Amino acid sequence: MSSPIGRHAVRAAPTHVAGDPILRTRSRLLRATAITLLCGVALLIGVGTAAAHTQLIGSDPADGASLDTAPTSVSLEFNEAMQPQFSTLTLIGPDGTAYQSGEVLADGGVVSIAVSPLGPAGRYEIGYRVISQDGHPVTGSVAFTLTAPGPGAVAATTPPASTAPATPAPAEQPAAAPVPEDEGGAPVWPWVVGAVVLVGGGVGAAMRLGRG
Numbered sequence: 001m002s003s004p005i006g007r008h009a010v011r012a013a014p015t016h017v018a019g020d021p022i023l024r025t026r027s028r029l030l031r032a033t034a035i036t037l038l039c040g041v042a043l044l045i046g047v048g049t050a051a052a053h054t055q056l057i058g059s060d061p062a063d064g065a066s067l068d069t070a071p072t073s074v075s076l077e078f079n080e081a082m083q084p085q086f087s088t089l090t091l092i093g094p095d096g097t098a099y100q101s102g103e104v105l106a107d108g109g110v111v112s113i114a115v116s117p118l119g120p121a122g123r124y125e126i127g128y129r130v131i132s133q134d135g136h137p138v139t140g141s142v143a144f145t146l147t148a149p150g151p152g153a154v155a156a157t158t159p160p161a162s163t164a165p166a167t168p169a170p171a172e173q174p175a176a177a178p179v180p181e182d183e184g185g186a187p188v189w190p191w192v193v194g195a196v197v198l199v200g201g202g203v204g205a206a207m208r209l210g211r212g
Protein backbone atom coordinates (compact mmCIF):
# COMPACT_ATOMS: atom_id res chain seq x y z
CA MET A 1 0.00 0.00 0.00
CA SER A 2 2.81 2.40 0.92
CA SER A 3 4.60 3.13 -2.35
CA PRO A 4 3.77 0.70 -5.13
CA ILE A 5 4.42 3.28 -7.80
CA GLY A 6 7.94 3.97 -6.62
CA ARG A 7 8.86 0.29 -6.41
CA HIS A 8 7.30 -0.43 -9.74
CA ALA A 9 9.25 2.35 -11.40
CA VAL A 10 12.51 1.12 -9.91
CA ARG A 11 11.89 -2.41 -11.04
CA ALA A 12 10.53 -1.55 -14.46
CA ALA A 13 13.43 0.64 -15.57
CA PRO A 14 16.15 -2.03 -15.77
CA THR A 15 13.82 -4.49 -17.46
CA HIS A 16 13.07 -1.98 -20.16
CA VAL A 17 16.72 -1.12 -20.66
CA ALA A 18 17.81 -4.73 -20.53
CA GLY A 19 15.73 -5.92 -23.23
CA ASP A 20 13.46 -5.74 -26.08
CA PRO A 21 13.87 -9.53 -26.52
CA ILE A 22 12.13 -10.08 -23.20
CA LEU A 23 9.32 -7.73 -24.13
CA ARG A 24 9.01 -9.28 -27.54
CA THR A 25 8.81 -12.79 -26.09
CA ARG A 26 6.27 -11.59 -23.61
CA SER A 27 4.05 -10.00 -26.23
CA ARG A 28 4.28 -13.12 -28.35
CA LEU A 29 3.19 -15.14 -25.34
CA LEU A 30 0.35 -12.72 -24.71
CA ARG A 31 -0.78 -12.98 -28.30
CA ALA A 32 -0.72 -16.78 -28.21
CA THR A 33 -2.65 -16.74 -24.96
CA ALA A 34 -5.20 -14.34 -26.40
CA ILE A 35 -5.71 -16.50 -29.48
CA THR A 36 -6.13 -19.59 -27.35
CA LEU A 37 -8.62 -17.80 -25.11
CA LEU A 38 -10.58 -16.49 -28.07
CA CYS A 39 -10.73 -19.93 -29.58
CA GLY A 40 -11.90 -21.38 -26.28
CA VAL A 41 -14.53 -18.67 -25.85
CA ALA A 42 -15.73 -19.14 -29.40
CA LEU A 43 -15.93 -22.85 -28.76
CA LEU A 44 -17.98 -22.26 -25.63
CA ILE A 45 -20.32 -19.83 -27.31
CA GLY A 46 -20.49 -21.96 -30.42
CA VAL A 47 -20.19 -19.15 -32.93
CA GLY A 48 -17.65 -18.26 -35.54
CA THR A 49 -15.66 -21.44 -35.35
CA ALA A 50 -18.31 -23.94 -36.36
CA ALA A 51 -16.24 -24.66 -39.44
CA ALA A 52 -13.03 -24.93 -37.46
CA HIS A 53 -14.14 -27.05 -34.58
CA THR A 54 -15.45 -30.55 -34.63
CA GLN A 55 -18.94 -30.91 -33.27
CA LEU A 56 -20.69 -33.96 -32.00
CA ILE A 57 -23.88 -34.52 -33.96
CA GLY A 58 -25.04 -37.87 -32.67
CA SER A 59 -24.23 -41.01 -30.75
CA ASP A 60 -25.21 -44.62 -30.37
CA PRO A 61 -26.50 -45.14 -27.75
CA ALA A 62 -28.09 -41.70 -27.87
CA ASP A 63 -27.38 -39.21 -25.13
CA GLY A 64 -29.87 -39.78 -22.32
CA ALA A 65 -31.10 -43.11 -23.67
CA SER A 66 -32.34 -45.86 -21.36
CA LEU A 67 -31.42 -49.37 -22.47
CA ASP A 68 -32.35 -52.72 -21.04
CA THR A 69 -29.84 -54.50 -23.26
CA ALA A 70 -26.17 -53.68 -22.96
CA PRO A 71 -24.54 -52.51 -26.19
CA THR A 72 -21.38 -54.26 -27.37
CA SER A 73 -19.91 -51.10 -28.84
CA VAL A 74 -20.48 -47.37 -28.67
CA SER A 75 -20.10 -44.82 -31.42
CA LEU A 76 -20.11 -41.07 -31.80
CA GLU A 77 -20.78 -39.08 -34.93
CA PHE A 78 -19.02 -35.82 -35.65
CA ASN A 79 -19.48 -33.22 -38.36
CA GLU A 80 -16.14 -33.87 -39.97
CA ALA A 81 -13.95 -36.86 -40.74
CA MET A 82 -12.13 -38.19 -37.72
CA GLN A 83 -8.67 -39.65 -37.43
CA PRO A 84 -8.77 -42.78 -35.27
CA GLN A 85 -5.20 -42.31 -34.06
CA PHE A 86 -6.12 -38.91 -32.61
CA SER A 87 -9.40 -40.00 -31.08
CA THR A 88 -9.93 -41.35 -27.60
CA LEU A 89 -13.15 -42.96 -26.44
CA THR A 90 -13.92 -44.21 -22.96
CA LEU A 91 -16.96 -45.85 -21.46
CA ILE A 92 -17.08 -45.53 -17.70
CA GLY A 93 -19.71 -47.46 -15.79
CA PRO A 94 -21.55 -46.69 -12.55
CA ASP A 95 -18.98 -48.84 -10.79
CA GLY A 96 -16.15 -46.66 -12.07
CA THR A 97 -14.90 -49.39 -14.38
CA ALA A 98 -13.66 -48.52 -17.86
CA TYR A 99 -15.52 -50.76 -20.29
CA GLN A 100 -14.04 -49.61 -23.61
CA SER A 101 -12.04 -52.34 -25.26
CA GLY A 102 -9.57 -52.37 -28.10
CA GLU A 103 -8.86 -49.72 -30.69
CA VAL A 104 -10.90 -46.74 -31.79
CA LEU A 105 -12.32 -47.26 -35.27
CA ALA A 106 -13.23 -44.40 -37.56
CA ASP A 107 -15.44 -44.30 -40.59
CA GLY A 108 -15.79 -40.78 -41.87
CA GLY A 109 -17.21 -38.77 -39.00
CA VAL A 110 -18.16 -41.82 -36.97
CA VAL A 111 -15.76 -43.09 -34.34
CA SER A 112 -16.54 -46.23 -32.41
CA ILE A 113 -15.03 -48.63 -29.96
CA ALA A 114 -15.99 -52.08 -28.76
CA VAL A 115 -16.94 -52.47 -25.13
CA SER A 116 -16.54 -55.44 -22.85
CA PRO A 117 -19.70 -56.93 -21.28
CA LEU A 118 -21.29 -54.17 -19.24
CA GLY A 119 -21.69 -54.58 -15.52
CA PRO A 120 -24.24 -53.16 -13.10
CA ALA A 121 -27.31 -51.23 -14.10
CA GLY A 122 -26.87 -47.49 -13.91
CA ARG A 123 -25.33 -44.57 -15.71
CA TYR A 124 -22.67 -45.19 -18.32
CA GLU A 125 -20.71 -42.25 -19.65
CA ILE A 126 -19.06 -42.16 -23.06
CA GLY A 127 -16.19 -39.71 -22.89
CA TYR A 128 -14.39 -38.49 -25.98
CA ARG A 129 -11.39 -36.48 -26.95
CA VAL A 130 -10.90 -35.81 -30.64
CA ILE A 131 -8.80 -33.37 -32.63
CA SER A 132 -10.46 -30.70 -34.75
CA GLN A 133 -9.14 -30.05 -38.21
CA ASP A 134 -7.57 -26.86 -36.86
CA GLY A 135 -5.57 -29.06 -34.49
CA HIS A 136 -7.42 -28.21 -31.31
CA PRO A 137 -8.65 -30.93 -29.03
CA VAL A 138 -12.37 -31.17 -28.43
CA THR A 139 -13.64 -33.12 -25.46
CA GLY A 140 -17.04 -34.01 -24.14
CA SER A 141 -19.27 -36.82 -23.05
CA VAL A 142 -22.68 -38.34 -23.51
CA ALA A 143 -24.36 -40.77 -21.16
CA PHE A 144 -26.92 -43.51 -21.25
CA THR A 145 -28.59 -45.57 -18.56
CA LEU A 146 -28.53 -49.32 -18.43
CA THR A 147 -31.79 -50.31 -16.71
CA ALA A 148 -30.85 -53.96 -16.13
CA PRO A 149 -27.49 -55.40 -15.16
CA GLY A 150 -25.35 -56.28 -18.16
CA PRO A 151 -23.75 -59.66 -18.87
CA GLY A 152 -20.59 -58.56 -17.12
CA ALA A 153 -22.45 -58.02 -13.86
CA VAL A 154 -23.38 -61.68 -13.32
CA ALA A 155 -19.99 -62.90 -12.23
CA ALA A 156 -19.39 -59.93 -10.02
CA THR A 157 -22.71 -59.92 -8.17
CA THR A 158 -23.07 -63.66 -7.45
CA PRO A 159 -20.01 -64.93 -5.63
CA PRO A 160 -19.92 -68.73 -5.46
CA ALA A 161 -22.03 -69.90 -2.53
CA SER A 162 -19.70 -71.69 -0.18
CA THR A 163 -21.02 -74.53 1.97
CA ALA A 164 -18.41 -74.18 4.68
CA PRO A 165 -18.86 -71.35 7.14
CA ALA A 166 -16.64 -68.51 6.26
CA THR A 167 -13.43 -68.91 8.16
CA PRO A 168 -12.22 -65.65 9.55
CA ALA A 169 -8.69 -64.79 8.72
CA PRO A 170 -6.37 -65.87 11.51
CA ALA A 171 -6.40 -63.16 14.11
CA GLU A 172 -2.81 -63.72 15.09
CA GLN A 173 -1.21 -62.72 11.85
CA PRO A 174 2.48 -62.31 12.46
CA ALA A 175 3.06 -58.62 12.68
CA ALA A 176 5.00 -57.16 9.85
CA ALA A 177 8.67 -57.15 10.68
CA PRO A 178 9.66 -53.80 12.12
CA VAL A 179 11.41 -51.73 9.56
CA PRO A 180 14.98 -51.17 10.58
CA GLU A 181 15.79 -47.53 11.00
CA ASP A 182 18.72 -47.65 8.62
CA GLU A 183 16.74 -49.41 5.89
CA GLY A 184 17.54 -46.68 3.41
CA GLY A 185 21.25 -47.44 3.59
CA ALA A 186 24.03 -45.40 5.10
CA PRO A 187 23.08 -41.96 6.36
CA VAL A 188 23.46 -39.21 3.83
CA TRP A 189 24.83 -36.42 5.98
CA PRO A 190 28.53 -37.45 5.83
CA TRP A 191 28.33 -37.17 2.06
CA VAL A 192 26.73 -33.77 2.28
CA VAL A 193 29.40 -32.56 4.67
CA GLY A 194 32.07 -34.05 2.42
CA ALA A 195 30.66 -32.33 -0.63
CA VAL A 196 30.49 -28.98 1.18
CA VAL A 197 34.09 -29.35 2.31
CA LEU A 198 35.23 -30.28 -1.19
CA VAL A 199 33.38 -27.43 -2.87
CA GLY A 200 34.52 -24.96 -0.24
CA GLY A 201 38.11 -26.11 -0.69
CA GLY A 202 37.83 -25.85 -4.45
CA VAL A 203 36.45 -22.33 -4.27
CA GLY A 204 39.15 -21.31 -1.85
CA ALA A 205 41.86 -22.75 -4.10
CA ALA A 206 40.39 -21.05 -7.14
CA MET A 207 40.32 -17.70 -5.34
CA ARG A 208 43.90 -18.14 -4.25
CA LEU A 209 44.96 -19.04 -7.78
CA GLY A 210 43.01 -16.11 -9.20
CA ARG A 211 44.67 -13.72 -6.81
CA GLY A 212 48.20 -15.04 -7.41
Ligand SMILES: [Cu+2]
Nearest residue numbers: 039052134136
Ligand atom coordinates in the same frame (compact mmCIF):
# COMPACT_ATOMS: atom_id res chain seq x y z
CU1 LIG B 1 -9.52 -23.99 -32.49
